[in-house]
Structure formats: C-alpha cells, structure tokens
Amino acid sequence: MTDWIGDVFTSDAGWDHLESLVDVGDRMAGSDGERAGLELTRDALTDAGARDAWIDDFEIQGWERGDSEIRRGDEVVASGQNACIALPRSPSGEAVGEFVDLGYGVPEDFEVDLTDKVVMVSSDTPDSVDRFVHRREKYYHAVEAGAAAFVFANHVEGTLPPTGSVGTADAPIGEIPAVGVSKEAGARLARRREGEELTVAVDCETDDATSGNAVADLGPDTDEYLVVSCHVDAHDLAEGAMDNGAGTATLVEVANALAAREDELDTRVRFVGFGAEEVGLVGSSRFAAGVDPDRVKAVVNVDSNVFGRTLKLDHHGFDALEAAGERVSNRFDHPISLGEELVPHSDHWPFVERGIPGYMVSGETEGRGRGWGHTGADTLDKLESRNLREQAILLTELVVDLAGDDVSTAQRPTDEIASALEREGKATGMKITGDWPF
Template identity: 85%
Template sequence: MTNWIGDTFTSDAGWSHLEALVDLGSRMAGSDGEREGLELTRDALADAGARNARIEAFEIQGWERGDSAIRLGDETLAEGMNACIALPRSPSGEATGEFVDLGYGVPEDFEADLDGAVVMASSDTPDSVDRFVHRNEKYCRAVEAGAAAFVFANHVEGTLPPTGSVGTADAPVGDIPAVGVSKETGSRLARRYEGDELTVAVDCETPDATSGNAVAELGPDTDEYLVVSSHVDAHDLAEGAMDNGAGTATIVEVARALAAREDELDRRVRFVAFGAEEVGLVGSSLYAEGVDPDRLAAVVNVDSNVFGRTLRLDHHGFDPLAAAGERVSDRFDHPVSLGADLVPHSDHWPFVERGIPGYMVSGETEGRGRGWGHTGADTLDKLESRNLREQAILLTELVVELADESVTTERRDRDEIAAALEREGKATGMKVTGDWPFQR
C-alpha cells in the first residue's frame, strides 16, 4: 500500500508545526519559549497518533542575553544585533587588551603570544585544513593562550553576527567574555584596529533554569526500540527555522506517517525531541545516560535538514545503516547522500560515542560552515514545504526498514570509535573543548 506517500506529500502537519515553532520567538534553552516549543511538540506527536506523549524535565545552567559591545576607549566600535552579540554562556563582564586578528583561527594561530589579548577568529575553516575547526575549539584555545576576550567573526556576508555557545560540560559558563560580530564588522576591526587596545563588554544573566525532552511512542511494546529524534531549542536571535524547527517538524510528519503503518513495525519507535542541544547536547546526553545500549537498535537524529533538498545520512561507519539508506534511495529512485565519517555534534552523538548505531540526518549543502544557521537569517522564508514532505517520506520508509526485526546492526567498540576520531583528525579539538569521553 502506498496511500501513506500521497497522504504525507499532501499533509500540512509538519509544516504547520514548523510555523508554530518559529512564531514562538526565542526558544533558547531554559526559556519560556523552549518550554512552549516542547509542549507544542508533545501535543503534535500525540495528535499524530503517538502514545504516552510527555515531557521529561531536567535542570540546566540558564543564560539570558543582555547588551554587548566592542569599544576603543570611550568610542563604541560595534554594538547592536547587526554588528555585535554575546555568545551564549559567555560570562558577564568587560576585558581590555591588544586586538589581534587571527584570521581563520586554526590551531597553529593560537601559538602566538596572546596573553591578555582580545583575539578574533573567523567562523570559517580553510580548505587546507582537513577538518572543520569548531567555534568552541577556537574559544577554548584562546582561553588556554591567556586571551582576555574572544571575538568570533562571521564569514558570511549580510551584517549577520554569528551565535553559538562556549564553555564546557563541567564549566558551562565560559572563562572570558565572548562576542560574535558580522563579517563586515570583523573586516573593519581587522583593517583599522589591529594592535589597538580594545574592550569587549558583555552583559548577561546566568540563572538556574529548566529544560526538557518531549517523548512519545509508536509501534509494538517491544524491549528493543528505535529512537527518532530532533532538538526543539534554538538560539534566541532568530526563528531557528532550519536549526532545528525543520528537524522537529519532520519527526512530527514522520510520526503521522508511521501511525498509518504501525502494523508494519516489528520494533517500538520512540520519538524524542530534545531540549538544550545548542548549549552542549544537554538533553540528549542526559537521555543517553539512561538507556540500555543492548535495547536501543538505532538512533535516527534529524537536525537542519529542510534547507538542502537532498537528504544526507551520516551513518558513522555502521554498514547496515548505510545499506538501509541505499535501499530507500533505490526504492524511491531518489538521491540520498551517505557519509561514513564520524560527526561529533548534534543529538545522535551521545549515543554513537557509546557505540550505539546512529544517523545524523541533515540536508546536503555546499561548503563548510552553517550558512544562515546560528544567525538572525535562520528564518522560515529560506525553507520549502516540498523538501520537508519529500524528506519525511524517505525517513518514514527508513524507520520502517530499521524497525524490521531482520535488520540488526552491531555496536561499535568504544575504542574503535576513539581510534576513528583520531584518524579523522577530530580528537584533537574534542580534547581541547573537554568533549573527549574516552580513556586513551
């Protein structure tokens, strides 16, 4: 029966949920908006036919934005949402030091004498480096080098300061003030103020806060199950349409389609819309700590998928997951991009690092970096409902494939995961940021 395909392609459940999420305003982790987003998602999963819909709450380190600026003496050089914004979990305070533009901010750039400096690094990574150097790695290297403050400059044009959290799981509020500036502001600072004494000022609050995970289930009540996930929270300066309203809307649409195919499922499917992803994978990490790895067959995590039309499945070297993706692509005669490298970001990772099979599901885009993501331009107008519906169809079929009891995926040994991260050049950055969980 293929009626479910037509029903999904003409459904507005996912797109309507996406519109509802972006219209909430801020969905920053721990905020009222995030809580409303979790409640909307819980209710949408229930309306789709999933059972036992609920929110599992947990406490987090909150962070609330105030003003931020870069100054030269009494002169303000950058201020306001189109020029300079605080990076979440920056501490509140001011720091003054010699301004040093590090360009890309690759690891060797931080070997200079940066003690007491205000350092700036780009959000981009050059093609000559064989891995993407994450924002938080650049921040942590600046802290290690003794910098007084950190400036993160966007490489995307359009007066779009980038956001993104700093700090570590053990110390969620960072050590030095940190701001994001637009490409235009960064270029002006580098051209005119190299070597001058600049001040970075951040005003913010760090209250205790509550986040949560929205959970619901479909299929038989089996011991073994799949997790289909997304994250509800988004950075507070934009709608969070692509990252990750799109992923959450997609799993709602998948739940609706699976409810019509429930008798085809040999394994239970648990939907989990995580909270507090953008501040360190908090919701998924807490959830992963409580799972029995032998009962969790696979994780299908959807994050930032609708902006790119072609569905990308990073399968982390789990061959049966790659094969399932190929079967779905062949069955629908529809392109699906497959990747075997490890992706140590987003909510699949707390599971994959434990050797549990998992996908990072996204939309394929060109180049490195986030594009409009993590800026004020992450808005609904960048997305198309057609893409959401097509991807929901493919992912529904993928979940049905994985729910078949004949499909088994061996766990990967944690030492093997660690060795792969080292081969791929990702271990170095994870050790710098405190995200290395392995004993080697």
C-alpha cells in the same frame, strides 16, 4: 501499498508545526519559548497517534543575553544586533587587551603569544583543512593561549553576527568574555584596529532554569526500540526555522506517517524532541546516559535539514545504517547522500560515542559552516515545504526498514570510535573543549 506517500506529500502536519514553532519566537534553552516548543511538540506527537507523550524535565544553567559591545577607549567600534552580540554562556564582564586577528583560527594560528590579547577568528574553515574546526574549539584554543577575550566573526555577509554557545558540561559558563560580530564589523576591526587596545564588554544574566525532553512511542511494545529524535530549542536571535524547527517538523511529519503504517513496525519507535541541544547537548546527553545500549537498535537524529533538498545521512561507519540508507535510496530511485566520517555534534553523538548505531540526518548544502544558521536570518522564508515532505517520506521508509525483524544492527567498540576520531583529526579539538569521553 504506496498510498502513504501521497498522504505525506499532501500533508500539512509538519509544515504547520514548523510555523507554530517559529511563531513562538525565542526558544532558547531554559526559556518560556523552549517550554512552549516542547509542549507543542508533545501535543503534535499525541495528535499524530503516538502514545504516552510527556515531557521529562531537567535543570540546566540558564543564560539570558543583554547588550554587548567592543570599544576603543570610550569609542564604541562594534555594538548592536547587526554588529556585535554575546555568545551564549559567555561570562558577564569586560576584558581589555591588544586586538589580534587570527584569520580562520585553525589550531596552528594559536601558536603565537596571545597572553591578554583580544583574539578574533572567522566562523569559516579553509579548504586546506580537512575537517570543520568548531567554534568551541577555537574558543578554548584562545582560553588555553591566555587570551583576554574572544571575537567570533561571521564569514557570511549581510550584517549577521553569529551566535553559538561556549562553556563545557563541567563548567557551563565560559572562562573569558565572548562575542560574535558580523562579517562587515569583523572586516572593519581587522582593517582599522589591529594592534590597538580594545575592550570587549558582555552584559548577561545567569541563573537556574528548567529544560526538558518531549517523549512519545509508536509501534509494538518491544524491549528493543529505535530512537527518532530532533532538538526543539533554538538560539534566541531568530526563528530557528532551519536549526532546528525543520528537524522538529520532520519528526512530527514522520510520526504521522508511521502512525498510518504502525502495523508494519516490528520494533517500537521512541520519538524524542530534545531540549538544550544548543548549549551542549544537555537533553540528549541526559537521555543517552539513562538507556541500556543493548536495547537501542539505532538512533535517527534529524538536525538542520530541509534547507538543502538532498537528504544527508552521516552513518558514522555503522555498516547496517549505511546499507539501510542505500536500500531506501535505491527503492525510491532518489538521491541520498551518505557520509562515513564521525560527526561529534548534535543529539546523535551522546549515543554514538557509546557505540550505539546512530545517524546524523541533515540536508546537503554547499560550502562549510552553517550559512544562515545561528544568525538572525534563520527564518521560515529560507525553507520549502516540498523538501520537508520529500525528506519525511524517505525517513519514514528508513525507520520502517530499520524496524524490521530481518534487519540487525551492531554496536561499534568505543576504542574503535576513539581511533576513528584520532584518524579524522577530530580528537584534538574534542580534548581541548572537554568533549573527549574516552
């Protein structure tokens, strides 16, 4: 039967949920907005037909942004929402030092004397480097090199300062003040301020806060289950439409579609809308630490899709997941991009690092970096309902396929995953950011 395909392609459930999430406004981890998003998602899963929907609360390190600026003496050279903002979990305070532009900020760029310097790096990674160098890796290279402050310059034009957290699981507040600046502000700093003494000033509040994971089930009450997940929180600068309203809306749309196909499921499906992803995968790490790996058949984690029309499935070298993606692509004669390399970011990772089969589901886009993501331009107008519906159809079929009794998955040994990270050049960065679990 294919009637369900037409039902999904004409459904408003996911898009309506997306609009509800972006209309909440600020969904920063631990905020009232995140709580509203979690409650909306819990209720949407219930409305879809999932059972036992609830929110599992947990405590986190809260962080609230104030004003930030860069000064030369008493002269303000970068400030305001269109030029300079604090990076979440930056410490509050001021740091003074000679300004140095390190360009891309790849690891070898830090092999100079940066003691007490104000260091600026780009949000981009050059094509000559065969992996994406994450913001937090650049930050902790600066910390390790003795820098006084960290400036993260967007590579996307349009007066869009980028956000993104610093800090580690053991030390949630970072060690040196950190700000994001727009491409234009960064270009002015590089052209006019190289070698000058600058002050980076961050005003923020830290306190205890509460986040949570929204959880619900569909399908038979089997011991083994699939996890279909997303993260509900978003950075406080914008609507968080792509990252990750889109993934949360897709979760809701898939739940509606699976409810109509529930009798086809041989394995229980557990939906989880994680909280506090943007500040260190806190919700998913907490959830993954509490599961029995032998009971989790696979994880299908959806993060920052819809913006790109072609669905991308990073399968992390799990053969059964690669095969399932190929089957669905062939079944629908529809392109799906499959990636084998490890992606040690987003909410699949706390599972995958334990050897549990997991996808990182996104939308394929050109170039490196986040584009509009993590900026004030991550808004609903960038997305298309067509893409959401097409991707929900493919993911619904993928989950039904994986849930079949005739499909088995196998864990990967953790030493094999560690070796793959070393081989792919990602271990160095993970070790410096405190994310190396092996």
